[in-house]
Amino acid sequence: MTAFIEIKDVLKEYGTATALRGVSFAVERGQWCAVVGASGSGKSTMLNIIGGLDSPSSGCVSMDGVDLCALGEDPMARFRRENVGYVFQQSHLVPYLTSVENVMLAQYFHSLTDEDEAREALARVGMDHRLGHRPSQLSGGEQQRVCIARALINSPKVLLADEPTGNLDRENTTLILGLLKRLHTEEHFTIIMVTHDAYVAGWAGRVVTMEDGLIVKDEPSDR
Amino acid sequence: MVSRRQWFMRFLLRSLTQRVGRVAVATFSVTIAVAIVVSALGLSRGIRDKLGHELKAYGANIIVTSPAGLDQREAEEALSTMPGVDEFTFQLYGSVMAGSAGSAVSAVSEVAAIELIGMDIDESKGWKLAGRLPLKGAGEALVGSDVQAALNLELGGALELEGEKFSLVGFVERGGPEDGAVMLWLPDAQVLLERPGTVSAALVRAEPGGLEEVVGGIRRALSVAEVKTLRQVARAEEIFLGKIELLMGLVSIVVLLAASISLSSTMSATVLERLKEIGLMKAIGGTRRGIGVFFVSEGTAIGVMGGVAGYLLGVLAAMAVSKGAFGSIIIVPAVLLPLGVALGVVISVVASLVPLLGALRCKPSVILRGE
Numbered sequence: 069m070t071a072f073i074e075i076k077d078v079l080k081e082y083g084t085a086t087a088l089r090g091v092s093f094a095v096e097r098g099q100w101c102a103v104v105g106a107s108g109s110g111k112s113t114m115l116n117i118i119g120g121l122d123s124p125s126s127g128c129v130s131m132d133g134v135d136l137c138a139l140g141e142d143p144m145a146r147f148r149r150e151n152v153g154y155v156f157q158q159s160h161l162v163p164y165l166t167s168v169e170n171v172m173l174a175q176y177f178h179s180l181t182d183e184d185e186a187r188e189a190l191a192r193v194g195m196d197h198r199l200g201h202r203p204s205q206l207s208g209g210e211q212q213r214v215c216i217a218r219a220l221i222n223s224p225k226v227l228l229a230d231e232p233t234g235n236l237d238r239e240n241t242t243l244i245l246g247l248l249k250r251l252h253t254e255e256h257f258t259i260i261m262v263t264h265d266a267y268v269a270g271w272a273g274r275v276v277t278m279e280d281g282l283i284v285k286d287e288p289s290d291r
Numbered sequence: 292m293v294s295r296r297q298w299f300m301r302f303l304l305r306s307l308t309q310r311v312g313r314v315a316v317a318t319f320s321v322t323i324a325v326a327i328v329v330s331a332l333g334l335s336r337g338i339r340d341k342l343g344h345e346l347k348a349y350g351a352n353i354i355v356t357s358p359a360g361l362d363q364r365e366a367e368e369a370l371s372t373m374p375g376v377d378e379f380t381f382q383l384y385g386s387v388m389a390g391s392a393g394s395a396v397s398a399v400s401e402v403a404a405i406e407l408i409g410m411d412i413d414e415s416k417g418w419k420l421a422g423r424l425p426l427k428g429a430g431e432a433l434v435g436s437d438v439q440a441a442l443n444l445e446l447g448g449a450l451e452l453e454g455e456k457f458s459l460v461g462f463v464e465r466g467g468p469e470d471g472a473v474m475l476w477l478p479d480a481q482v483l484l485e486r487p488g489t490v491s492a493a494l495v496r497a498e499p500g501g502l503e504e505v506v507g508g509i510r511r512a513l514s515v516a517e518v519k520t521l522r523q524v525a526r527a528e529e530i531f532l533g534k535i536e537l538l539m540g541l542v543s544i545v546v547l548l549a550a551s552i553s554l555s556s557t558m559s560a561t562v563l564e565r566l567k568e569i570g571l572m573k574a575i576g577g578t579r580r581g582i583g584v585f586f587v588s589e590g591t592a593i594g595v596m597g598g599v600a601g602y603l604l605g606v607l608a609a610m611a612v613s614k615g616a617f618g619s620i621i622i623v624p625a626v627l628l629p630l631g632v633a634l635g636v637v638i639s640v641v642a643s644l645v646p647l648l649g650a651l652r653c654k655p656s657v658i659l660r661g662e
């Protein structure tokens with residue numbers, strides 16, 4: 069039986085540069101996995117390929133038994149909105165929409181918009197006092213919490229986070245990690261989180277280390 | 292629960308109202324492009340409508356003129372005995388100094404040179420006018436709307452022409468040369484212009500079948516006269532019009548090109564600015580179609596706004612140009628409104644589609660990179 073998320077012999081080339089040189093890796097359902105490594109080691113590339121935001125030059129990727137490489141662009145988009153919640157390092161929010169509208173945008177692409185549900189999702193991340201604010205009126209940590217609410221709104225099977233605390237101070241970092249921890253322990257979310265910060269990686273149950281396009285270490289967290 | 296459609300409108304409204312600067316620039320570009328096309332089309336349509344209009348208005352198909360003037364009696368004898376001529380009427384053209392006498396307000400009455408048309412005013416039946424037609428030999432005048440406006444005249448007032456007082460009994464607006472003239476009965480005009488027994492033109496209605504013979508007959512009978520058929524007049528006007536249209540066409544193309552370039556560069560800049568937005572929408576599960584619909588709708592909204600504004604601006608421009616160049620106002624047909632809006636939408640959507648399609652082809656990971 070294959071694992072929940074599995075990538076096998078994945079190679080990714082950008083022109084002459086090779087970002088991933090044959091990576092194999094599996095994540096079980098309910099696992100919280102951190103991916104660490106130096107800048108340029110291929111962490112984001114691997115996460116993007118797992119989430120279907122990018123496709124490998126060769127190798128296979130599967131999630132929940134679905135071969136992602138076999139999907140065309142639009143079926144891929146549909147698969148993504150059903151199964152994957154994404155949190156980026158830079159809080160990518162639509163600048164002219166309010167917090168609640170940004171969450172509703174994800175609902176819109178998924179199926180139906182439900183403003184109450186969007187509010188609840190924001191309340192879950194402690195943002196119920198900033199529903200009508202636009203991104204420019206929010207702090208970095210607040211924007212990132214809106215992104216998490218948006219990533220969770222369609223009940224995905226997996227949460228992918230690319231340096232979710234990269235631009236945040238320690239206090240906000242702890243707050244965001246606390247949120248992820250609650251999702252992991254209470255709702256058994258599968259989480260894959262890229263970071264270059266050992267403190268952040270320490271919150272996960274498993275730490276995968278990358279170097280120069282390869283996984284060089286894979287061990288349980290010492291926490 | 293907000294329906295999908297309602298939410299879509301909310302999204303659209305937000306993107307239009309929260310990005311006022313960008314939207315204004317794009318709308319303005321569309322406005323200019325549409326205004327140019329509407330005014331060019333309106334002008335050429337308007338001028339074309341005027342083609343041969345004067346002769347047609349009198350039901351005439353031959354015009355007889357002479358630079359020095361025609362002897363009225365001689366012309367009358369020749370035309371009334373000419374086989375094939377059904378009807379004819381004479382006109383005398385001149386220019387006189389006019390002042391609005393008796394206007395209690397202005398101590399110094401305004402004086403201006405205006406066109407005078409002496410005619411059988413019976414022939415003007417069916418004109419749209421305020422007041423009534425002047426009676427023959429009663430010292431009454433009919434005034435064109437432009438003259439009325441310029442001299443600030445009122446019905447029932449008096450108009451002084453070369454020191455003679457005429458009572459104003461009617462105003463007329465036809466979109467033709469009459470608008471800028473004063474119309475008197477022919478004998479009154481002949482006295483005023485000191486050209487007794489003389490006319491400038493005879494407008495002749497002949498049987499269409501024997502037009503050439505009638506023209507030949509008139510040429511033999513009135514050797515000093517220039518005789519042209521309506522078709523010849525129309526052809527001369529057509530050639531003139533062709534030159535004007537060519538010029539307008541060239542100017543339109545140049546301006547349209549400039550406007551399109553500015554619009555598509557605005558749109559490219561906007562889409563570039565919004566590339567992250569597109570990548571983000573893809574990342575959270577938007578299909579190419581779902582995302583495209585947003586941006587195309589936005590382009591459509593901008594196109595409609597620019598199209599309506601461009602139509603209005605184009606109408607004003609056509610009116611100003613025709614007033615300046617031809618001395619009369621051209622009515623821009625209302626069909627140009629839907630046409631202008633459609634043009635605006637096409638320009639705007641195409642201009643936004645070109646960069647959008649490029650952005651939609653990119654992988655979201657490539658767009659969202661940029662740490």
Ligand SMILES: Nc1ncnc2c1ncn2[C@@H]1O[C@H](COP(=O)(O)OP(=O)(O)O)[C@@H](O)[C@H]1O
Pocket residue numbers: 082085086087105106107108109110111112113114657660
């Ligand atoms: N779109 C791209 N075009 C060209 N090179 C890229 C692209 N994305 C990533 N790379 C290259 O691939 C390598 C791995 O990048 P990335 O996965 O972003 O690293 P990390 O997230 O670990 O910092 C880097 O050398 C980077 O320059």
Ligand SMILES: [Mg+2]
Pocket residue numbers: 111112113230662
């Ligand atoms: Mg990275």
